[in-house]
Amino acid sequence: MSTAVRPAPPRTRLVALLTSTDHKHVGLLTGATALIFFALGGLLAVLMRTELAQSGLQVVSDEAYNQLFTIHGSTMFYLFASPIAMAFALYLVPLQIGASQIIWPRLALLGFWLLLGAGVFMYSGFLLQGGAGKAGWFAFDPLSDDVGTPGTGQDLWTLAVILAALSGILQAACVLATIVRRRAPTMTMLRMPVFSWSALVSVLMVVTSYPALVLAMTLLYVDRTTSAAVYDGAMGPIVYQHLFWFFGHPVVYVVFFPFLGAVAEAIATNSRKRFFGYPFMVASLLIFAALSMAVWGHHMFTTSAIENRYFALTTTAILVVAGIEYFDCMGTMWRAKIRMRSSMLFALGFLALFLIGGLTGIFVASPPLDYHVHDTYFVVGHFHYTLFGGTVFGMFAGIYHWFPKVTGRLLDERLGKLHFWLMVPGTLLTFIPMFVLGHDGMTRRISNYAADRGWDGLNTLSTIGSYVIAASLLVFLVNLLRSLRSGTVAGDDPWDGHSLEWATSSPPPQHNFDELPPVRSYAPLMDLREERWRS
Amino acid sequence: MSLAVDTARQYEDLFDLYWPIAVGVMAVIWLGLLVLAVRYRRREGDETWPEQTHERPRAEAAYVALLAIIAAVLVFFTFTTMGSLTADLPAESASGAGQPDADPSETPAAAITVDVVAARWNWRFRYRGLGIEQVGGGRSIPTLVVPVGDVRFSATSLDVIHSFFIPYLRFKRDAFPERRTNFTLGFRKPGFHEAEGRCAEFCGLRHAYMNFHVWVLERDAFRRWVRARQGRAPQELTPALDRDGRRR
Ligand code: HEM
Numbered sequence: 001m002s003t004a005v006r007p008a009p010p011r012t013r014l015v016a017l018l019t020s021t022d023h024k025h026v027g028l029l030t031g032a033t034a035l036i037f038f039a040l041g042g043l044l045a046v047l048m049r050t051e052l053a054q055s056g057l058q059v060v061s062d063e064a065y066n067q068l069f070t071i072h073g074s075t076m077f078y079l080f081a082s083p084i085a086m087a088f089a090l091y092l093v094p095l096q097i098g099a100s101q102i103i104w105p106r107l108a109l110l111g112f113w114l115l116l117g118a119g120v121f122m123y124s125g126f127l128l129q130g131g132a133g134k135a136g137w138f139a140f141d142p143l144s145d146d147v148g149t150p151g152t153g154q155d156l157w158t159l160a161v162i163l164a165a166l167s168g169i170l171q172a173a174c175v176l177a178t179i180v181r182r183r184a185p186t187m188t189m190l191r192m193p194v195f196s197w198s199a200l201v202s203v204l205m206v207v208t209s210y211p212a213l214v215l216a217m218t219l220l221y222v223d224r225t226t227s228a229a230v231y232d233g234a235m236g237p238i239v240y241q242h243l244f245w246f247f248g249h250p251v252v253y254v255v256f257f258p259f260l261g262a263v264a265e266a267i268a269t270n271s272r273k274r275f276f277g278y279p280f281m282v283a284s285l286l287i288f289a290a291l292s293m294a295v296w297g298h299h300m301f302t303t304s305a306i307e308n309r310y311f312a313l314t315t316t317a318i319l320v321v322a323g324i325e326y327f328d329c330m331g332t333m334w335r336a337k338i339r340m341r342s343s344m345l346f347a348l349g350f351l352a353l354f355l356i357g358g359l360t361g362i363f364v365a366s367p368p369l370d371y372h373v374h375d376t377y378f379v380v381g382h383f384h385y386t387l388f389g390g391t392v393f394g395m396f397a398g399i400y401h402w403f404p405k406v407t408g409r410l411l412d413e414r415l416g417k418l419h420f421w422l423m424v425p426g427t428l429l430t431f432i433p434m435f436v437l438g439h440d441g442m443t444r445r446i447s448n449y450a451a452d453r454g455w456d457g458l459n460t461l462s463t464i465g466s467y468v469i470a471a472s473l474l475v476f477l478v479n480l481l482r483s484l485r486s487g488t489v490a491g492d493d494p495w496d497g498h499s500l501e502w503a504t505s506s507p508p509p510q511h512n513f514d515e516l517p518p519v520r521s522y523a524p525l526m527d528l529r530e531e532r533w534r535s
Numbered sequence: 536m537s538l539a540v541d542t543a544r545q546y547e548d549l550f551d552l553y554w555p556i557a558v559g560v561m562a563v564i565w566l567g568l569l570v571l572a573v574r575y576r577r578r579e580g581d582e583t584w585p586e587q588t589h590e591r592p593r594a595e596a597a598y599v600a601l602l603a604i605i606a607a608v609l610v611f612f613t614f615t616t617m618g619s620l621t622a623d624l625p626a627e628s629a630s631g632a633g634q635p636d637a638d639p640s641e642t643p644a645a646a647i648t649v650d651v652v653a654a655r656w657n658w659r660f661r662y663r664g665l666g667i668e669q670v671g672g673g674r675s676i677p678t679l680v681v682p683v684g685d686v687r688f689s690a691t692s693l694d695v696i697h698s699f700f701i702p703y704l705r706f707k708r709d710a711f712p713e714r715r716t717n718f719t720l721g722f723r724k725p726g727f728h729e730a731e732g733r734c735a736e737f738c739g740l741r742h743a744y745m746n747f748h749v750w751v752l753e754r755d756a757f758r759r760w761v762r763a764r765q766g767r768a769p770q771e772l773t774p775a776l777d778r779d780g781r782r783r
Binding site: 063066134140142143148233234237271272274275276278279280305308309312313316317319320323326327330332333334335336337338339348351352356360363367369371374375376440441443445446448449452526529530533 | 542545546549550553557560561564565567568571572575576577578581583584585586587588589590591592595598599602603605606609610613614616617694695696698700702703705706707708709711712713714716717718729730731733734735736737738739740741742743744
């Protein structure tokens with residue numbers, strides 16, 4: 001052609017990115033947006049911890065504190081954890097299963113736009129006179145109705161949650177359909193890498209549980225804005241809790257599985273061994289997902305309105321399937337030659353810290369124990385070990401592992417290790433004191449506590465811990481920005497990877513693969529290596 | 536004295552079964568991770584690949600069986616504790632409440648029933664049949680006065696969900712509007728517990744301050760308190776405390 005090709009001016013490049021239906025672009029946009037919300041939610045958390053460092057009110061009012069924990073929790077679930085899980089799945093699953101594109105790419109893009117809308121709705125509440133949503137992330141009715149919490153901020157919060165749930169459903173449906181219909185011809189289900197399996201069970205749970213959230217919130221919105229009293233009567237608030245937790249428990253596994261998958265890939269790759277116990281792992285993921293659709297009532301042990309024994313049984317049974325995952329991750333490390341890269345460190349941190357959340361989860365699965373610690377800081381400590389020790393550590397294992405694939409550049413290992421060695425003590429210091437405080441009777445969602453309780457010291461420790469976490473995240477931010485601008489060029493396969501995404505360029509071309517290697521197992525690139533060793 | 540319901544004791548017994556198991560499991564796994572990470576760390580410059588073992592189905596099946604046994608043991612003891620934890624009575628609807636009123640002088644302590652009414656952001660304790668009410672108001676919190684022994688409670692709310700929580704008894708129950716949540720608590724020793732009772736379910740602006748005192752009296756002292764209290768203002772008979780629990 002005769003006309004010279006000039007690079008598009010920056011503005012249109014941005015527009016092109018924001019409207020692209022390439023699954024990698026949608027995944028990146030969703031992921032980047034989720035990370036921005038992670039930073040915002042983290043900022044709110046540090047504010048809360050600053051207030052709680054001492055008894056009395058120093059920094060914010062009671063009213064503002066209620067908005068802080070509501071928007072922190074809501075941001076972390078609806079705008080960060082769930083979207084970043086979908087982002088990982090959207091970006092990586094098609095690459096791992098040898099697909100060139102996803103099914104319904106425009107729906108996935110719509111999912112991104114809905115997420116952005118949800119964020120704008122939720123945060124614009126802060127600009128209103130009555131403030132943002134302030135009924136907690138699960139907004140129990142009747143506290144969340146128009147009498148309990150009047151105001152536009154709470155209306156916006158309700159709409160934001162509906163948008164975020166729809167966003168999740170759309171993106172999950174795309175991933176699910178892609179796995180069912182777009183696998184490479186020789187990629188049978190039982191040859192899918194562990195990450196893709198973990199993403200599959202995660203999106204299965206999204207499409208089965210998020211509709212309950214959409215329903216609960218839509219009815220709540222109707223209740224708030226019309227004369228209809230949807231959740232009135234003796235059963236109304238109980239019905240709301242069932243609807244909410246039918247979503248609200250599965251969601252904690254939705255935001256856990258993909259990062260368990262990421263950890264599995266990071267361990268296998270850094271150990272230079274195929275993942276151990278693959279059939280057990282796949283079976284355990286499926287049973288795990290099924291079981292976790294049947295445990296929602298353990299959030300309602302103190303209501304006297306459900307059959308506590310049933311939910312205690314299903315919840316405790318989860319330890320069996322969760323235990324398999326530990327066995328398989330540790331089995332992979334057994335007799336290996338482990339490279340202690342940042343991704344491996346975060347994977348180990350995930351196993352060590354999530355364990356605290358898992359074990360304390362078994363405590364609160366026992367109703368007589370939960371009667372005491374329910375709605376105290378014990379529970380706050382418990383779920384932060386699953387969400388921070390689990391989801392966030394797993395996410396960083398995934399980021400350090402796949403960053404070179406996505407950007408073509410390496411993250412700095414020294415900064416990565418500094419990030420890790422700050423984040424581990426930070427996480428212990430922040431959340432361990434919460435178990436003691438909760439056991440001692442400190443209830444959650446309080447801006448203030450009496451000075452004579454003797455809770456000041458432990459709360460101060462926890463606050464210091466949260467500053468250490470914040471510092472570790474700043475190290476990561478520096479690493480991220482530096483590597484994006486001037487990181488070492490990674491090459492296609494810097495880690496000797498196992499699965500198909502490492503058999504294409506970094507970043508992959510629009511159609512993902514120029515040529516697919518043969519797929520004979522869940523680690524096709526290991527097969528090729530073993531073939532080479534034999535010949 | 537022996538209590539029919541001893542929530543704190545049952546909690547401690549079960550907790551004492553759970554925590555050593557949890558600590559044991561944690562020690563094994565943390566140690567295992569450490570050993571694996573140190574023992575199988577790649578030596579500097581070693582570019583070779585390790586032996587590819589990626590399955591031990593028998594060992595794994597045995598391990599799964601072990602986990603199932605642990606889960607079964609935990610569930611067994613939880614269920615046993617729940618079976619003997621008689622604190623819970625079936626919930627009834629608000630309109631259906633109506634036990635015959637008790638005779639104040641002859642009432643054995645176990646037959647005392649306290650209707651707990653929660654409303655943003657305070658408590659009211661109504662002693663069924665005794666014509667006594669302990670009410671908090673404004674910034675002052677009420678005192679729940681009970682005799683040593685078992686006491687029945689029936690909790691409800693006038694607005695949003697609250698939760699009746701006495702940390703030292705290791706027990707809480709939610710209070711819903713238009714519903715009653717019934718339970719029994721045993722009080723072992725006499726004593727005054729400053730601002731010990733709390734609302735555990737987030738209920739809005741002043742949730743953090745929705746507390747109450749717990750005052751446990753010997754039975755005789757309780758009977759005297761009832762007689763003296765009938766017809767008199769509560770401030771005259773309970774230790775006077777301001778919101779933060781300081782004696783006025
Ligand atoms: C930077 C580290 C973090 C700190 C210091 C922190 C701290 C806190 C604090 C102080 C509360 C309030 C507890 C209360 O008043 O009851 C809270 C609540 C909560 N946090 Fe975090 N958090 C952190 C990270 C996360 C992450 C990563 C997630 C999820 C992925 C998360 C999810 C939640 C949820 C769901 C709540 C409950 C909100 C509610 O009660 O409505 N947090 N957090």
